[in-house]
Structures are given as C-alpha cells and as structure tokens.
Amino acid sequence: MRALAFAFLLAAPALADGNEPVPRVTTDSREYCAELAERLAALPASHGEPVRSMAEEGRRLCETGHPRVGVAKLRRAIRAARVAE
Amino acid sequence: MPVPPVPLDDAPAGWAALMRFLRSAGFRFALLFAVVFIGASALFALVLWYATAGSLDRQTAAALRTDTLGLMERWREGGPGALSEAVAERLSGDVENTAIYLLTGPEGQRLAGNLDRWPAGAEDDGAWITGIVERDGSRVEARIFTRDLGEGYRLAVGRDVEEKQRLRALLAEGFGWSALGAVVFAMAGAAVLRRALENRLRPAAMTARAIAAGDLSRRVPVAGRRDEFDRLGEGMNDMLDRIDRLMEAVRGVSDAIAHDLRTPIARARAKLEEALADSGDPDSLRAAMEQGIADLDHISRVFGALLRIAEAEAGARRAAFAPLDLVPMLADVAEFYGAAAEARGQALSVDLPERLELVGDRDLLAQAAGNLLDNALKFTPEGGQVRLTARAIGRDRVEIAVEDSGPGLSPEDRARAGERFFRADASRATPGSGLGLSLVQAVARQHGGELVLQEASPPPGLRAAMLLGPG
Known part of the structure; x- marks a missing residue:
C-alpha cells in the first residue's frame, strides 16, 4: 500500500527536463500589482468601501516587498468591486 | 549450477521443522486469513484513495476543462484581443492565487497570461501535463491543459496544485501507516488463529497418537462448546x-x-x-x-x-434382494417343521395373512424363520404349543414372530441371546451351537430391522419376533 502511494506521487512527469528552464509565474510581482491597481481603478465601485481600503492595503504590501500578499489583497478588492457593481 | 533438492529426511532439523510448519494446516489457515485481511484492507484503501486523492485530481481536471471551453468560446467570438482580455480578467479575480494561463501568438510570443514561457512537453493539442513551475522563487507542482487555437495561436490553462499535492502526500502517508498497521494486525491475527486452531486440535491429535501407541481406552476430551x-x-x-x-x-x-x-x-x-x-x-x-x-x-x-x-452382517448378499411374498415361503417352512412337531407331540399353529410383500433375500429369510421355529420346537416340551405369525406393521415394516410354551429366557439371557455361541445355562443339555438367533439377528439387521425377544403371553415361553424394514 505504501509503495502504491509513492507510485501515485512519483507518477507525474516533470514539466521541464534537466536542460529546459522551468516556466515562471509572473503574477507574484510588483509589476502585476500595478496592473491590478490600474484594472481596479477602471471599475466604477473602486472608490467605495471596503474596496478602497483593501486596494490601499494591497498597494502598500506590494511596495513593502510582499507582492504575493499584495496581489491577493488587490484581487479581493477587484472581486468585491465586481460584486458591488 | 542447479542445486539438487534436499530430501526432507536428510535435511537439517531446523529446516525440517520449518517445512513442517509451512505445510501445517494451521499455517495455511493463518496465511489465508492474512491474505484475506490484507486484500480487504487494500481494497478499502483503493476505494478511499479514489474517493479522496482521485477526487481532487478529477475536480482539477474538470475545472481546467470548463475554463478552457469558456476561453475558446471567447476566442471564437473576438479573436486574440478578446481572449487576452478574458485571461487578464480571470487572473485579476483569482483570489486563491492558483490560476495559470498563457496565450502565445504565431511566433511563439506571449500575448497574455502569467507564465513566462510555454511549458516543455506540452506541444500537442489537448495535452495534459503535470510538472514544476517557479512561483515567487519556489518550485511548485502544476497541472496544465493545452489547446491549439489555429493560425499558430496556442492556449495553456493550468492550476497550481501544490496544496492538493501536499494533501495527497498526507493521505498517502496515512495510507502507508494504515497499510503497515493492517499487515501487523493480519500477522497477529494469523498467529492467534493458528494458535487457537492448534490448541483445539491438540486433544484429538494426542488421543489419536495414544490410540496408535496401543491405549484403546483413550477418548477425545470434549470442550462442551458444541462447535x-x-x-x-x-x-x-x-x-x-x-x-x-x-x-x-x-x-x-x-x-x-x-x-x-x-x-x-x-x-x-x-x-x-x-x-x-x-x-x-x-x-x-x-x-x-x-x-x-x-x-x-x-x-x-x-x-x-x-x-x-x-x-448377512457385511451386507454381502444385498444383490440377492428382490420383491417377494413372505406368506408362501413361511408356509413352506412351517410345513417342513410341522412334521417334526407332530413327531414330538407338539402343536404348531400358523397364522398368516393372505399376502405379505417385502423386498429381501428369500433364502436368508427362510433360514432365519426356520431357525426361530427350530429353536422353539427344541425348547418346548412334549404336548407344548408353538405358534408362527406374520403381519404388516404400518407401510414398510413386517413382523415374523414365533411364540412357544417352553421355559422361556430370563431378561439377562434375552439381552445376550443374539451373541454368537451364547447358550443359556438351562439349554446346555440341548444340542445346538448357539448361532441360530445370531443368524436371525444378523438377517433382521440386514433387512433394516431387529430381533425382539419377549416373554410369551401368557407365560411361560418365549416370543421371538423378527422385525423387517425400517421402523
């Protein structure tokens, strides 16, 4: 049973072999923070609460070196703005 | 070079003991128990795995397929621009931060999405790949589905499945420990089963050994569990x-x-x-x-x-069994002994029905009836009465009885009269071998019946009844 479990785990082939560079996810970056902020600003409900404060916090996190958490905050703000529409 | 098999007798004692253990019924039962237990556990684990880890995989695959279908719809409606916007919109709403998209143009250039390059091994249309992507400096596992959109455009839709893989690894570890536990339980259960079987069989085996050694008085102790x-x-x-x-x-x-x-x-x-x-x-x-x-x-x-x-006792003459009417046969026997009775001044009366059907051995039945009459005449004094009767009892049983007015037999002698060579003390002076009633008893048993000896009515005298057929 244990061997079977390991077989399940190891069955997945690698995306990149030894020579190919591994694809990188680009959305955990400050650039993407800026892109999200722009997208949020274009939404009509972006100035209402709690969207505004969430966006503010997201921008702040991105600027202080936590782009991943900042992106998550901004995404929440965008979702909230879409719901408010 | 092949090693010749070692005969068991020449093998070392330890090896012989091991072979005896492996060949024992206790070991085989225990092995069967362990195999069934482990098999059942494995089946249970497979079902559980399918319902948990398998379900996670199926959910991811279904989500990717649905997402891709929606994006392809946008491609058909608005081309590369609409699809790029749809990808950007989906990425902007990905609160879970697991979505992976990549749209490339005819030259392989990136048009939209959050992967910096096309994943290796995903060249074919409709390819499913699972592998590693780099995210925020660390490597995570991702599942990606790719489609060719035509005119050189390609779309990759994926999910970061690191969390799910972690859950899967936890499940696998749990299954591993459970499997280990199942094996330990199976082995322990098998050992207990083997020991229990051995303990229950030991008294019978010891009794058999004692009897084989000559002690015929030994009996198997019964535990009283009615099993x-x-x-x-x-x-x-x-x-x-x-x-x-x-x-x-x-x-x-x-x-x-x-x-x-x-x-x-x-x-x-x-x-x-x-x-x-x-x-x-x-x-x-x-x-x-x-x-x-x-x-x-x-x-x-x-x-x-x-x-x-x-x-008669061995049933060797069963081939001679045939349907017969007892009445003419008994009449012949009575006639044969009638002359001897007359010579001794004894009265032999016969009471037979019209017909009495039975399946049996005519010669042996005639011999047995003759023995009963011969016995009765031998022990009945001059002027005494001997009576031969026959009747059906129920559908399958027949009674042939001879009753005399002789001295009769004590209850103790009646109990032993069927034994070979048994002669009552009072009859020692009378010629005979003590085998007459033994033959009657053997014939009665061969015909599924028995010999019943009773006091004549009215006494003194003996009533010997041969019951034939199942009671």
Missing part, C-alpha cells in the same frame, strides 16, 4: 467406541470358536484313536468313522452358520 471441534471429537469417540465393541465381539467369537469346536474335534480324535486301537472289529471301526464324520459335519455346519452370519 465443529466438539463434533469432531464426539465423532472420533463414537468411532472408537464402535471399534472397541467390534474388537470385543471378535475376541468373544474367537474364544467361543475355540471353546465350542474343541469338544467335537476332541471327540472325533478320540473315536478315531479308539478305532485305530481296535481295528480288528469292522463294525466298531465303521461306527467310529461314522461318529467322526458326524462330528466333522457339525464343525462344518458351525462354520457355515458363522459364514452366513458374517455375510
């Missing part, structure tokens, strides 16, 4: 009791043969010796030879009777 082992022990005990009785009977017959045949053989020998000493007189020589022949005839009759009893 299969108790039934086996009771069966063995019944078998041993039966063997004991048979051996006792064989011993009794051997003793009786030695005792009862010694007299006529000794008498024949004495007569022949006497004739040899007095060989001058032809008359006494003739008389001695006639006496010797008579004694040898008697011995021959005894052996003939013993042989017939043995045949």
Whole structure:
C-alpha cells in the first residue's frame, strides 16, 4: 500500500527536463500589482468601501516587498468591486 | 549450477521443522486469513484513495476543462484581443492565487497570461501535463491543459496544485501507516488463529497418537462448546467406541470358536484313536468313522452358520434382494417343521395373512424363520404349543414372530441371546451351537430391522419376533 502511494506521487512527469528552464509565474510581482491597481481603478465601485481600503492595503504590501500578499489583497478588492457593481 | 533438492529426511532439523510448519494446516489457515485481511484492507484503501486523492485530481481536471471551453468560446467570438482580455480578467479575480494561463501568438510570443514561457512537453493539442513551475522563487507542482487555437495561436490553462499535492502526500502517508498497521494486525491475527486452531486440535491429535501407541481406552476430551471441534471429537469417540465393541465381539467369537469346536474335534480324535486301537472289529471301526464324520459335519455346519452370519452382517448378499411374498415361503417352512412337531407331540399353529410383500433375500429369510421355529420346537416340551405369525406393521415394516410354551429366557439371557455361541445355562443339555438367533439377528439387521425377544403371553415361553424394514 505504501509503495502504491509513492507510485501515485512519483507518477507525474516533470514539466521541464534537466536542460529546459522551468516556466515562471509572473503574477507574484510588483509589476502585476500595478496592473491590478490600474484594472481596479477602471471599475466604477473602486472608490467605495471596503474596496478602497483593501486596494490601499494591497498597494502598500506590494511596495513593502510582499507582492504575493499584495496581489491577493488587490484581487479581493477587484472581486468585491465586481460584486458591488 | 542447479542445486539438487534436499530430501526432507536428510535435511537439517531446523529446516525440517520449518517445512513442517509451512505445510501445517494451521499455517495455511493463518496465511489465508492474512491474505484475506490484507486484500480487504487494500481494497478499502483503493476505494478511499479514489474517493479522496482521485477526487481532487478529477475536480482539477474538470475545472481546467470548463475554463478552457469558456476561453475558446471567447476566442471564437473576438479573436486574440478578446481572449487576452478574458485571461487578464480571470487572473485579476483569482483570489486563491492558483490560476495559470498563457496565450502565445504565431511566433511563439506571449500575448497574455502569467507564465513566462510555454511549458516543455506540452506541444500537442489537448495535452495534459503535470510538472514544476517557479512561483515567487519556489518550485511548485502544476497541472496544465493545452489547446491549439489555429493560425499558430496556442492556449495553456493550468492550476497550481501544490496544496492538493501536499494533501495527497498526507493521505498517502496515512495510507502507508494504515497499510503497515493492517499487515501487523493480519500477522497477529494469523498467529492467534493458528494458535487457537492448534490448541483445539491438540486433544484429538494426542488421543489419536495414544490410540496408535496401543491405549484403546483413550477418548477425545470434549470442550462442551458444541462447535465443529466438539463434533469432531464426539465423532472420533463414537468411532472408537464402535471399534472397541467390534474388537470385543471378535475376541468373544474367537474364544467361543475355540471353546465350542474343541469338544467335537476332541471327540472325533478320540473315536478315531479308539478305532485305530481296535481295528480288528469292522463294525466298531465303521461306527467310529461314522461318529467322526458326524462330528466333522457339525464343525462344518458351525462354520457355515458363522459364514452366513458374517455375510448377512457385511451386507454381502444385498444383490440377492428382490420383491417377494413372505406368506408362501413361511408356509413352506412351517410345513417342513410341522412334521417334526407332530413327531414330538407338539402343536404348531400358523397364522398368516393372505399376502405379505417385502423386498429381501428369500433364502436368508427362510433360514432365519426356520431357525426361530427350530429353536422353539427344541425348547418346548412334549404336548407344548408353538405358534408362527406374520403381519404388516404400518407401510414398510413386517413382523415374523414365533411364540412357544417352553421355559422361556430370563431378561439377562434375552439381552445376550443374539451373541454368537451364547447358550443359556438351562439349554446346555440341548444340542445346538448357539448361532441360530445370531443368524436371525444378523438377517433382521440386514433387512433394516431387529430381533425382539419377549416373554410369551401368557407365560411361560418365549416370543421371538423378527422385525423387517425400517421402523
């Protein structure tokens, strides 16, 4: 049973072999923070609460070196703005 | 070079003991239990895995397929621009931060999405790949589905499945520990089962060994649980009791043969010796030879009777069974003995129905009925009464009874009258071998019945009834 479990785990082939560079996810970056902020600003409900404060916090996190958490905050703000529409 | 097999007798003691253990029924039962237990556990684990880890995979695949279909719809509606916008919109709403998208143009250039390059091994249309992507400086596992959109455009839709893989690894670890536990339980259960089986079988095995060593008095102790082992022990005990009785009977017959045949053989020998000493007189020589022949005839009759009893008891003559009407046969026997009864001033009365059908051996039944009449006439005094009756009892049973007005038998003698060579003390003076009623009993048993001896009504006298057919 244990061997079977390991077989399940190891069955997945690698995306990149030894020579190919591994694809990188680009959305955990400050650039993407800026892109999200722009997208949020274009939404009509972006100035209402709690969207505004969430966006503010997201921008702040991105600027202080936590782009991943900042992106998550901004995404929440965008979702909230879409719901408010 | 092949190693020749080592014969068990020449093998070292440890090896022989191991082979004995592996061949034992206890080990095989235990192994069967362990295999069934582990098999059931494996089946349970597979179902659980399918329902948990498998379900996670299926959910991811379904989400990717649906997402891709939606994006392809946008591609058909608005081309690369609409699809790029749709990808950007989906990425902006990905609160879970697991979405992966990549749209590339005819030159392989990135048009939209959050992967910096096309994943290796995903060149074919409709390819599913699972592998590693780099996210925020660390490597995570992702599942990606790709489609060719035509005109050189390609779309990759994926999910970061690191969390799910972590959950999957936890499940796998849990299954691993469970499997280890199942193996330990299976082995422990197998050992307990083997020990229990061995403990329950040990008394029977020890009894069998003691009996094989000559102690026929030993019996299997019964635990009183009324289970299969108790039934086996009771069966063995019944078998041993039966063997004991048979051996006792064989011993009794051997003793009786030695005792009862010694007299006529000794008498024949004495007569022949006497004739040899007095060989001058032809008359006494003739008389001695006639006496010797008579004694040898008697011995021959005894052996003939013993042989017939043995045949009846062994059921060797069952091939001679045929449907017959007992009435004419019994009438013939009564007529044969009627003359002897008349000569001795005895009254032989017969009460038979019109017909009495039975499936049986005509010769043996006639011999048995003759023995009953012969016995009755022998022990009934002059002027006494002997009565032969026959009747049907129910649908399958027939009774042939002979009742006399002789001295009868005590209850103790009646209980032993069916034994070979048994003669009541009062009948020692009467000629006979003590085999007549033994034959009647054997014939009755061969016909599925029994011999019943009772006091005559009215007493004194004996009523000997041969019951034939199942009761």
